[in-house]
Amino acid sequence: MYTSETKIRVRYSETDQMGYVYYGNYPAFYEVGRTDALRQLGTTYHTLEEKGVMMPVASLSIKYIRPAKYDDLLTIKTIVKELPKMRMHFFYEVYNEAGDLLNVGETVLAFIDMKRNRPVACPEWLTELFAKQMGF
Amino acid sequence: MYTSETKIRVRYSETDQMGYVYYGNYPAFYEVGRTDALRQLGTTYHTLEEKGVMMPVASLSIKYIRPAKYDDLLTIKTIVKELPKMRMHFFYEVYNEAGDLLNVGETVLAFIDMKRNRPVACPEWLTELFAKQMGF
Amino acid sequence: MYTSETKIRVRYSETDQMGYVYYGNYPAFYEVGRTDALRQLGTTYHTLEEKGVMMPVASLSIKYIRPAKYDDLLTIKTIVKELPKMRMHFFYEVYNEAGDLLNVGETVLAFIDMKRNRPVACPEWLTELFAKQMGF
Amino acid sequence: MYTSETKIRVRYSETDQMGYVYYGNYPAFYEVGRTDALRQLGTTYHTLEEKGVMMPVASLSIKYIRPAKYDDLLTIKTIVKELPKMRMHFFYEVYNEAGDLLNVGETVLAFIDMKRNRPVACPEWLTELFAKQMGF
Numbered sequence: 001m002y003t004s005e006t007k008i009r010v011r012y013s014e015t016d017q018m019g020y021v022y023y024g025n026y027p028a029f030y031e032v033g034r035t036d037a038l039r040q041l042g043t044t045y046h047t048l049e050e051k052g053v054m055m056p057v058a059s060l061s062i063k064y065i066r067p068a069k070y071d072d073l074l075t076i077k078t079i080v081k082e083l084p085k086m087r088m089h090f091f092y093e094v095y096n097e098a099g100d101l102l103n104v105g106e107t108v109l110a111f112i113d114m115k116r117n118r119p120v121a122c123p124e125w126l127t128e129l130f131a132k133q134m135g136f
Numbered sequence: 137m138y139t140s141e142t143k144i145r146v147r148y149s150e151t152d153q154m155g156y157v158y159y160g161n162y163p164a165f166y167e168v169g170r171t172d173a174l175r176q177l178g179t180t181y182h183t184l185e186e187k188g189v190m191m192p193v194a195s196l197s198i199k200y201i202r203p204a205k206y207d208d209l210l211t212i213k214t215i216v217k218e219l220p221k222m223r224m225h226f227f228y229e230v231y232n233e234a235g236d237l238l239n240v241g242e243t244v245l246a247f248i249d250m251k252r253n254r255p256v257a258c259p260e261w262l263t264e265l266f267a268k269q270m271g272f
Numbered sequence: 273m274y275t276s277e278t279k280i281r282v283r284y285s286e287t288d289q290m291g292y293v294y295y296g297n298y299p300a301f302y303e304v305g306r307t308d309a310l311r312q313l314g315t316t317y318h319t320l321e322e323k324g325v326m327m328p329v330a331s332l333s334i335k336y337i338r339p340a341k342y343d344d345l346l347t348i349k350t351i352v353k354e355l356p357k358m359r360m361h362f363f364y365e366v367y368n369e370a371g372d373l374l375n376v377g378e379t380v381l382a383f384i385d386m387k388r389n390r391p392v393a394c395p396e397w398l399t400e401l402f403a404k405q406m407g408f
Numbered sequence: 409m410y411t412s413e414t415k416i417r418v419r420y421s422e423t424d425q426m427g428y429v430y431y432g433n434y435p436a437f438y439e440v441g442r443t444d445a446l447r448q449l450g451t452t453y454h455t456l457e458e459k460g461v462m463m464p465v466a467s468l469s470i471k472y473i474r475p476a477k478y479d480d481l482l483t484i485k486t487i488v489k490e491l492p493k494m495r496m497h498f499f500y501e502v503y504n505e506a507g508d509l510l511n512v513g514e515t516v517l518a519f520i521d522m523k524r525n526r527p528v529a530c531p532e533w534l535t536e537l538f539a540k541q542m543g544f
Contacts, residue, residue: 012443012453013294013436017287017342023193024167024285027160028421035420035479045420046479057159061197070289071443071454148307148317149300149432151425153478158421164285171284171343181284182343206425207307207318295465296439299432329431333469 002080002133006036010072020067027060030092030105033076037090041129053123055109058087062105066096073097083130084122086111138216138269142172146208156203163196166228166241169212173226177265189259191245194223198241208232219266220258222247274352274405278308282344292339299332302364302377305348309362313401325395327381330359334377344368355402356394358383410488410541412445418480428475435468438500438513441484445498449537461531463517466495470513480504491538492530494519 008029016022035045048055068074079091092105113120144165152158171181184191204210215227228241249256280301288294307317320327340346351363364377385392416437424430443453456463476482487499500513521528 009440011436012288012439013296015289016284017289017291018190018192019289020192022164022285023196024160024163027163028158028419031160031420032417044479054154056154056156056203057200059197059199060159061195063195064193067192071452145304147300148303148424149430152420153423153425153427155425160421164283167284168281180343207316290462290464292464294436295468296432296435299435300430303432326426328426328428328475329472331469331471332431333467335467336465339464 002037002041002130004033004037004040004078006033006076006078008032008074008076010068010070010074012070015070018067020069021072023062023064026062026094026103026105027057027107029074029076029094030060030078030090030107033078033092034090034107034109036076037078037080041133043126043129048123048126049114051123052114053120054112054114055088056112058108058110060105060107062103064103066100066102068094068096068102074102080130080134083127083134083136084111086119086121088122138173138177138266140169140173140176140214142169142212142214144168144210144212146204146206146210148206151206154203156205157208159198159200162198162230162239162241163193163243165210165212165230166196166214166226166243169214169228170226170243170245172212173214173216177269179262179265184259184262185250187259188250189256190248190250191224192248194244194246196241196243198239200239202232202236202238204230204232204238210238216266216270219263219270219272220247222255222257224258274309274313274402276305276309276312276350278305278348278350280304280346280348282340282342282346284342287342290339292341293344295334295336298334298366298375298377299329299379301346301348301366302332302350302362302379305350305364306362306379306381308348309350309352313405315398315401320395320398321386323395324386325392326384326386327360328384330380330382332377332379334375336375338368338372338374340366340368340374346374352402352406355399355406355408356383358391358393360394410445410449410538412441412448412486414441414444414484414486416440416482416484418476418478418482420478423478426475428477429480431470431472434470434502434511434513435465435515437482437484437502438468438486438498438515441486441500442498442515442517444484445486445488449541451534451537456531456534457522459531460522461528462520462522463496464520466516466518468513468515470511472511474504474508474510476502476504476510482510488538488542491535491542491544492519494527494529496530 077093213229349365485501
């Protein structure tokens with residue numbers, strides 16, 4: 001299992017008139033989490049796209065437990081449980097500063113060869129980066 | 137079953153550098169869909185909040201099938217299959233102009249008494265509006 | 273002078289915890305307005321990009337007069353006063369349903385040849401579309 | 409003159425199909441900058457709202473010079489040149505990691521007593537915080 005942590009300070013623009021973070025902002029927060037997971041692993045999603053592979057999201061699910069508020073300093077915990085093959089699963093847990101679990105989520109991403117616009121397997125070099133961290 | 141349809145023209149701000157609608161924009165599109173479902177039923181979500189009941193989202197799931205592009209005229213089909221009780225389920229289907237199914241999703245919403253900040257059942261007048269439409 | 277009108281229904285995602293439309297959402301609304309201005313003229317911004325010309329924004333200014341609220345049906349009035357040359361000026365007025373003027377704005381856009389990444393003059397066919405409408 | 413600096417890493421959700429940060433995202437970035445300016449001064453905008461004063465934006469202007477790209481680490485420089493009275497002026501400069509100036513902007517904010525929904529002068533304690541930093 002590989003876990004990384006990212007801090008996000010809630011912006012005013014991300015609140016709605018309920019006074020909480022709009023439910024539709026968490027997918028972007030999750031994306032920041034998985035971007036950071038790659039960076040902490042020693043690469044970037046940017047690099048992946050430069051090498052001609054993009055990772056569109058195939059599915060998303062979120063369970064909302066408690067709301068986040070303006071100016072809260074959130075911790076996004078991004079978790080990878082298995083080595084990526086044709087698809088890659090990311091799990092997310094979002095906490096506030098008090099340590100309350102605010103929501104949990106999951107995304108499944110595909111690997112697409114940008115030139116041919118076709119699904120491909122996870123590039124070997126990326127699998128290896130995860131394998132090294134996950135002790136395989 | 138109650139179904140409503142909403143048209144959304146994709147804005148430039150909603151695309152990302154992949155050239156498609158960012159995956160995190162669909163929750164907002166779904167919200168426009170369910171807002172329209174209430175309006176076509178003869179009420180508004182706005183009215184509900186004015187009467188002291190808000191509907192935070194308890195869970196969200198999306199399965200992405202095909203991407204939407206800038207300036208596409210999308211149809212959001214919002215579907216209610218059962219009368220709301222303590223929670224309300226909305227199902228969504230998003231189509232482009234060619235009739236391709238782009239994604240399907242589901243949200244579960246709670247009813248919260250805004251004064252006491254407590255879960256409550258769906259207000260009777262709202263259940264009745266749905267019941268009338270759904271032939272109960 | 274060429275004027276077009278666009279309706280935008282305020283989404284929940286566009287409000288903030290003040291209970292109003294977040295000030296940073298108007299640039300996207302203006303963009304919807306100028307996209308519609310082109311469409312009502314008989315072309316689309318999409319077509320322009322397909323022909324290899326993009327229009328990045330060079331400057332933006334907004335004067336906020338009254339706030340917009342959730343579910344308000346706004347009218348974006350987009351105004352072109354002069355034929356585009358190297359740059360194109362759009363002026364905007366946003367009204368609510370009661371006819372109150374909510375804000376006024378202006379954007380200046382450049383024309384960029386996407387292949388050479390260089391500023392160019394407005395394509396002749398586009399100038400002519402405006403000229404015809406504006407009675408030149 | 410009081411100056412503060414804030415780092416913002418560009419999110420995928422903030423790009424558009426031109427491959428750059430959407431022009432309408434900078435107002436939110438500026439808001440992060442001025443929020444940080446208050447925090448570095450020893451207070452928060454959150455505190456201000458809790459004390460019953462909100463600061464809606466009265467006007468905004470941006471001059472776009474160079475685009476920002478996905479994953480860029482931006483520096484938002486927020487500048488206050490004069491002590492706030494009835495209104496408060498913030499100036500912004502946005503730089504990328506190479507030190508290129510990407511855009512400059514200005515916002516004017518009002519002070520509103522939230523209970524009476526009326527313009528008021530900047531609270532004395534806030535003026536004093538700025539005065540101390542600005543050497544008055």
